[in-house]
Amino acid sequence: MLENVKMIKYNKNKSCSISKEKVKTYGKKTIIEYLKTYKRNTIPLSQLENLLTGRETYEDFADVVENLVDKGILIPINSHGTNGKSIPLYNTYRIIKFNLRETLNSEIQYYSIKFNPNIQLDIYFSLDEEEWYKDLPYIEKKSTFI
Numbered sequence: 001m002l003e004n005v006k007m008i009k010y011n012k013n014k015s016c017s018i019s020k021e022k023v024k025t026y027g028k029k030t031i032i033e034y035l036k037t038y039k040r041n042t043i044p045l046s047q048l049e050n051l052l053t054g055r056e057t058y059e060d061f062a063d064v065v066e067n068l069v070d071k072g073i074l075i076p077i078n079s080h081g082t083n084g085k086s087i088p089l090y091n092t093y094r095i096i097k098f099n100l101r102e103t104l105n106s107e108i109q110y111y112s113i114k115f116n117p118n119i120q121l122d123i124y125f126s127l128d129e130e131e132w133y134k135d136l137p138y139i140e141k142k143s144t145f146i
Helices: 002-037 046-051 059-071 102-114 129-145
Strands: 043-044 075-076 093-097
Touching: 002 059, 043 046, 043 075, 043 129, 046 059, 059 075
Parallel strands: none
Antiparallel strands: 043 093, 075 093
């Protein structure tokens, strides 16, 4: 009987850690998608916090923000100070939009090498992601005919 109780507790902890990781991933995706559509070049920390559902812990949120800083997507603005919490985060961040598009830019470069050299894809580096995915099937068809 006691073994069953331990097993249940173990399974509960295991499932909680898995769902916690899913929540963390969801939070990161949510922040990145928001940053892609955000019009300004700087964003206050409070605005990033408002994007979360409330299921995330502050530690998870801080980890996501620090990860985005490590990737060069967010750059802290030192003059605005930190929030003073156990894991200090800066009150304001500069958004580096180019680094948000890193995956898309890599994909465009891949297709520019794969397709016929007469097909110019350079314009897609400056257009929205939606335009690229909308036009890609037509570009692929055109490439097969050339």
